[in-house]
Amino acid sequence: MQATGQSDQPDTGQGMAHRLSVAPMMDWTDRHCRFFHRLMTRRAMLYTEMVTAPAILHGPKPRLLDFSAEEHPIALQLGGSDPAELARATAIAQGWGYDEINLNCGCPSDRVQSGCFGAVLMERPALVADCMAAMRAESDVPVTVKCRIGVDDQIPEEVLPRFIETVAAAGVTHFVIHARKAWLQGLSPKENREIPPLDYPLVLAMKRRFPDLTICLNGGVASLAQARALLDQGLDGVMIGRAAYHDPGSTLIGADALWGDGFAPDAFAVVEAMRPYIAAHLEGGGRLHQITRHMLGLFTGRPGARGWRRVLSEGVSRPGAGLPLIDAALAEVQALA
Incomplete structure (x- = not known):
């Protein structure tokens, strides 16, 4: 357990x-x-x-x-x-x-x-x-x-x-x-x-x-x-x-x-906070898609959201896909932020 x-x-x-x-x-x-x-x-x-x-x-x-x-x-x-x-x-x-x-x-x-x-x-x-x-x-x-x-x-x-x-x-x-x-x-x-x-x-x-x-x-x-x-x-x-x-x-x-709680992290901070969790999952033999499929909608309605989804969706099945793919997807949003 x-x-x-x-x-x-x-x-x-x-x-x-x-x-x-x-x-x-x-x-x-x-x-x-x-x-x-x-x-x-x-x-x-x-x-x-x-x-x-x-x-x-x-x-x-x-x-x-x-x-x-x-x-x-x-x-x-x-x-x-x-x-x-x-x-x-x-x-x-x-x-x-x-x-x-x-x-x-x-x-x-x-x-x-x-x-x-x-x-x-x-x-x-x-x-x-x-x-x-x-x-x-x-x-x-x-x-x-x-x-x-x-x-x-x-x-x-x-x-x-x-x-x-x-x-x-x-x-x-x-x-x-x-x-x-x-x-x-x-x-x-x-x-x-x-x-x-x-x-x-x-x-x-x-x-x-x-x-x-x-x-x-x-x-x-x-x-x-x-x-x-x-x-x-x-x-x-x-x-x-x-x-x-x-x-x-x-x-x-x-x-x-x-x-009445002011906790409201920025979406970019959420992605950063996911990195150790993703790394541990990959090190344990998990696949990137098992996590990133839940993250596709994070930037919905913001400039770059389509690029974020596209990079993650297209790259996630490639051999060795890992944290660099997250960085590439994030760059699509950051470039328009």
Whole structure:
């Protein structure tokens, strides 16, 4: 097991830690992505990709669960619907030192439906409550839920409060709500992120209805200004997804101001801070692309951003690609700064 321990990051406190978070995204928010994001924000809660409970029970645990101490605060997102399996996976994850364990009740892909987890669990709130009770019994850190406002022909105004009430009765106090329905038939996962209309007023209504619960909103949030506006309406937190990945410079640098923290490193300083991490990864036999693919959007909207992306994308597969390629890509931006 990789020693993770607690970092010297500021103590956000559970009530404040989720003012901004970066969504769990399959194939995107791996450990390299999270380390990169952490260099831009000391405060935002970072989430792992979803890991299924059976994978943790039977798979390569270090590969699935290891992370760097610098990534704190960090949440592990689990997928599953068997209370006993989820409890065992939670107990195993305890040893890794995560700050939160989250259950996925929102992913609409065919794979998760066939496994009876993800968004399909919106139809089974009592089962979710059983899962959460089992997970809480094995966890020393908060256990939370990420869900949709409903699925298919469900009426969100009826289904969502019932779901929250049922799951909260199992002791869950924190819900991240993707403010869209999920259509389990007829829409792809990508379409489910874009086509069903957003219903922010419903999520805001859930905060008013359950004032003692931590309610965070996910879905369609594309800027820090938008996140701040939602927080100002009474939400406890806002989760940013693809915008934080494709344009991390705009969405994460300066994000700590949401906590009254002035930490806001320059994008060039972020690249410089990545150099030792990249060097260690390469020395350990890793490939440059595994890290630089997460960095392509750092200079989005700035002169030279296209050259930065081009140099990294074209050169990363060449034999011996390493830190000199980073320097060459950075020169494309520096020349126009």
